[in-house]
Amino acid sequence: MRRFNFRAYRVPGTNFPAAELDYGLLADRLRGDRLLIDAIAIVERNQLNQSASGRRYGELRLKMTNRVEVRPGQFAMLKPHADFEPLLRRAMAYYRCEDLADGLRVEFIYQILGRGTQSLSRLRPGDMVDLLGPLGNTYDTQPARGRRALLVAGGVGSAALYMLAENLRSEGVETRLFIGGASAGDLPGVDRFEELLGAENVICATIDGTRGTEGFVTEPLQDHLRSIEARGPIIYACGPDPMLHRVAQIAEKSETTTQLSLESPMACGFGICVGCAVAIKSDCPEGFVYGKVCTDGPVFRSEDLYWAE
Amino acid sequence: MRRFNFRAYRVPGTNFPAAELDYGLLADRLRGDRLLIDAIAIVERNQLNQSASGRRYGELRLKMTNRVEVRPGQFAMLKPHADFEPLLRRAMAYYRCEDLADGLRVEFIYQILGRGTQSLSRLRPGDMVDLLGPLGNTYDTQPARGRRALLVAGGVGSAALYMLAENLRSEGVETRLFIGGASAGDLPGVDRFEELLGAENVICATIDGTRGTEGFVTEPLQDHLRSIEARGPIIYACGPDPMLHRVAQIAEKSETTTQLSLESPMACGFGICVGCAVAIKSDCPEGFVYGKVCTDGPVFRSEDLYWAE
Amino acid sequence: MTDGAVLHIEVAGIGFQNPVLTASGTCGYGLDMAELIDLNRLGGVCTKGLSARPMRGNAPWRIVETHGGMLNAIGLQNIGARAFIEDKLPRLRRYNTRIIPNVFGYTVDEYIEAVRILEDGDGIHGYELNISCPNVKAGGESFANDAHQAAEVTEAVKNATRRPVMVKLSPNVTDIAAIARAVESAGADALSLVNTAVGMSIDVETRRPRLANITGGLSGPAIKPIAVRCVFQVARAVKIPLVGIGGIATTEDALEFIIAGASAVQVGTASFYDPQAAMKIVDGLEAYCLRKGLDSIRDLVGAVRLDQDL
Amino acid sequence: MTDGAVLHIEVAGIGFQNPVLTASGTCGYGLDMAELIDLNRLGGVCTKGLSARPMRGNAPWRIVETHGGMLNAIGLQNIGARAFIEDKLPRLRRYNTRIIPNVFGYTVDEYIEAVRILEDGDGIHGYELNISCPNVKAGGESFANDAHQAAEVTEAVKNATRRPVMVKLSPNVTDIAAIARAVESAGADALSLVNTAVGMSIDVETRRPRLANITGGLSGPAIKPIAVRCVFQVARAVKIPLVGIGGIATTEDALEFIIAGASAVQVGTASFYDPQAAMKIVDGLEAYCLRKGLDSIRDLVGAVRLDQDL
């Protein structure tokens, strides 16, 4: 049986600021076997940073009055509450989660790019955020048991890998992170990863050479794969499309199982718009069909993806 | 000669938050003999209040780095800087102005009604506000010399009358304010008016009777006019249309000169959209033409207005 | 919370517990939506557009956000009419809501074929015809852009089913009232309006269209004023009931359409950014009727007050 | 700051120092705008629509803000062509910018009459014809909605003047390319597009239309995707230059139109809420050309990159 909960919200029909809405849960439902909630979360902290390369990031910490299980790789759809523009929520990977006696604390890392992330960057402690989540599937850590795990992060893609790293550690899987970015300041969460995995297991690559090796993160990854024996490690990657494609190629050569966390423009995040199309291999004549990143993913096995030329 | 000043602003063409704009003056130009500026002002204070009748108000205090002469009855077009929605700025009467060594401090009172005033209500100290002003004409105090002045305010209309009251006082004109609202909490600025004019010269009327007489403000005004001798006082009024219409009728009967400060939906506030039409008497066959509230007003002599039936 | 009879309304012979439906393409096949709202409280569900055969859809990118709206070029990806009645309908039927498959084709025959397949499905209350597709047999112009072709496909489908047929109009026409009249004469039981407005967005850094399909359909609050105007105009042109669509996100939005002449409304894009939007509108409409002392929302349909006669 | 030659562009035989104009009805007669921006830095000014005789305009309310845009029903209030050339033009001419009176009428003769009066004015560089008015002699349908009528008024005006004539198209049509071709054949020197989209807004408390005129024209960022699509479509249909209009508020917006096929752009509604918008776009376009190493903005006109041929 599905659990259904519908909390009172202010009935529209008045001109009053939506900001007067009670905050809390709007709805929670079981999705398959997992709880999905549409809630209003409260900003605890929103720390903005600028890197030497000029890129800007935010670390957003929210508190919710509801507890819900979040799995590594899942994401939420976020938007400052009562903002008219932009309309659509933005997908953000859960970076960290902490169970509290009276709810849940969740963290996100975002790069400030366009209108959506700009609006997130204006949030201040006490502000309300519309949060729909957790959404999407999770990394499969089963194949990593008894092997080693290589995590590959490009820029803000690292956010999607932190909880995975935590899980792998607690499952006793030897875990190494390859993280790349434009400059030393473009490796979000790298210090926390070093804390978790040990500095020796975090390999950095920056375009300007200000931290780790100079160049793309796929170089040290490739070097590492070349240096090790046959039964390869499993790779989990999240980052910009070109990086993921390169990782997939490298992995294919070294016959390594790879799980990629994809991005795509999303209107809804929960499967109803079919906007987040990704080409998936299929034995139909064209060789592929379109799947949905939001519900079929965001994590895909590399060998299932159909890469356009 | 026109003075022209064009300050550097961030050139668009990047996706960066407009919030990174330098604040300060965007342009200043002489309009007739007066300076008009398009500037970014900084919020010093934004105090929200709710009255017993459930209406909500904000008192917004801004600081600008430029000095400019503001005359009673003039208004500014305001909008939180970098807000996408609503698009249009909102007209707000200057409530108070204070010259500073390094600029100008201006205050506004607004009633929170729709999207524009809601967005103003979210402003916090340090935030930036797009401000175009001062706009419009001013009250003519000439005819009040040697007579008495009766100010009539409906609700938030009082804001447009405070600087006028200051001027009249300093010109030695005996000045009395009639102020009406739904409840005691709906008489914005009333305490300050009492300070300025003396409590005996501030006559309140509230619908619920919680301050002053019960009913519309036009009642005590009419009583007062009946009680005084022939050479009537001059009336200055600002408030909702029905109140202004009633004041105009009362004034007509008692042969009193009246200046009314009008409202109208405005897109631009500086004369280019022709959206703020008001019917002005004319000797054409139809008896009226349309003037612009923003540049021909907002202050009109009652006898010039053509009231629709 | 049960909805009072005050919101009950009949459109095209179908009784709806309230006038709030979810729009085609913005609620999947209804089931995905059921994960976030209680379908039992919804007036009805218009499914994602269904064709006789499954369709792959367009390459990504398929969506772009614009100011106050979004462009989409999904390319009508769908599982096909057969899979719908076999895999989705049985589960969807369990909810107490009206089920209206949205149907499309690229020829009149394809419409008929899709409807014939759907006729096998139990628990379907009526069809919505998406006629905004290019008519490939008649030069590739959209059925919706031509009164004659719009009427032709309407009549053909009416002859193929005894279920009520609602025809969905496009705003991309010079005279929507003329199309509406033609479709009414051809036997449509109701009209829904509007579909998306054709738009385009270009990435100025790459100089490429943001959508792989180049152009797409504009939806969301941006088009609401256009959609309200269309409903207002069509309400004056036809007698059959109308269902308003276009940028509806709040109770006020829904009321605007109803007052302009719509007997019911569909919530589209708003469900993407506020999944509860349709539910909030159901509650909001009831509250409005209560506050205004209305016995039935019917009394509000087309109740716009005009000073002059048009 | 002087604009480099990089932004210089010729449209309809008129040389513009840069491709940024202010749109008709959104800059008065240019002079009001001069109180906030330096007209000497502007490509050109399209005046408020002028008719042979002054017009009173509509009753208030005339404007309503919508999501991402606004509706207006000003009713073409204007001081008349004669007053323009006598009271406004002499002062406007002092600025180093192109002056393009926007002209309208309710019959072909009224257009001619207005143009004849304006022919007396010195310093006018060309005309823009607003053909979105109802043709009262031909049943009250808008000139812009019918290829034949649009061509007729274009041809008549072309015969009445040797100054360049730019015809302003409406987005409220099924096939804007067809109208564009007809107007081109009739001799138009350029096309500007688009005018406002017809919309409506209702106050749900009073149940009255918010505009006294009931319907109005939708403008602002909300319509930008529609306008970009129109420019893209028309650029593929005609050879004469295009001027893009519709929701342009930033440099990126202007670039979208130019890349879609417009040789110049007009800034409309944006000037209301950001009087400096046109100036910022002039600077921004120059910065973009610099950054992209372009010698001339001309190289960008219609430079949209398509994977497939259309």
Ligand SMILES: Cc1cc2nc3c(=O)[nH]c(=O)nc-3n(C[C@H](O)[C@H](O)[C@H](O)COP(=O)(O)OP(=O)(O)OC[C@H]3O[C@@H](n4cnc5c(N)ncnc54)[C@H](O)[C@@H]3O)c2cc1C
């Ligand atoms: C499952 C998932 C998880 C995500 N997790 C994170 C996260 O943890 N942190 C984070 O910062 N972002 C994350 N994203 C991306 C995020 O959702 C936004 O797409 C991104 O932040 C851009 O949004 P915006 O509002 O800043 O830009 P917009 O205003 O939407 O766009 C600005 C510019 O960026 C371009 N753009 C938008 N999205 C993309 C894209 N995906 N790839 C390339 N260009 C794009 C647009 O074309 C436009 O030119 C995730 C996306 C998905 C699908």
Ligand SMILES: Cc1cc2nc3c(=O)[nH]c(=O)nc-3n(C[C@H](O)[C@H](O)[C@H](O)COP(=O)(O)OP(=O)(O)OC[C@H]3O[C@@H](n4cnc5c(N)ncnc54)[C@H](O)[C@@H]3O)c2cc1C
């Ligand atoms: C010269 C001038 C000076 C002004 N000074 C002040 C001031 O000092 N303080 C202040 O609070 N306001 C003032 N106003 C009014 C202000 O500009 C806004 O119109 C008002 O605050 C409503 O804006 P909004 O964004 O809250 O509502 P919107 O979202 O614009 O509209 C909300 C609702 O209110 C209705 N509405 C909007 N404007 C009006 C109106 N003028 N009359 C009746 N109904 C309306 C709309 O139809 C809508 O239903 C002034 C207006 C003018 C023209």
Ligand SMILES: Cc1cc2nc3c(=O)[nH]c(=O)nc-3n(C[C@H](O)[C@H](O)[C@H](O)COP(=O)(O)O)c2cc1C
């Ligand atoms: C992503 C998306 C997909 C759509 N798919 C369909 C469809 O398959 N069939 C159809 O008739 N309309 C489709 N529409 C149009 C909507 O049903 C609706 O008419 C339109 O979006 C306007 O309403 P809105 O502004 O509330 O979204 C789609 C709209 C969107 C945004």
Ligand SMILES: Cc1cc2nc3c(=O)[nH]c(=O)nc-3n(C[C@H](O)[C@H](O)[C@H](O)COP(=O)(O)O)c2cc1C
């Ligand atoms: C208040 C207002 C008045 C307008 N008046 C005219 C006019 O007189 N003649 C005309 O051709 N277009 C007129 N327009 C249309 C604009 O010139 C422009 O085509 C339209 O607003 C779209 O551009 P925008 O979105 O940048 O405003 C007017 C627009 C507005 C908003």
Ligand code: FES
């Ligand atoms: S984002 Fe809507 S279906 Fe995936």
Ligand code: FES
């Ligand atoms: S508000 Fe634009 S002309 Fe008055």
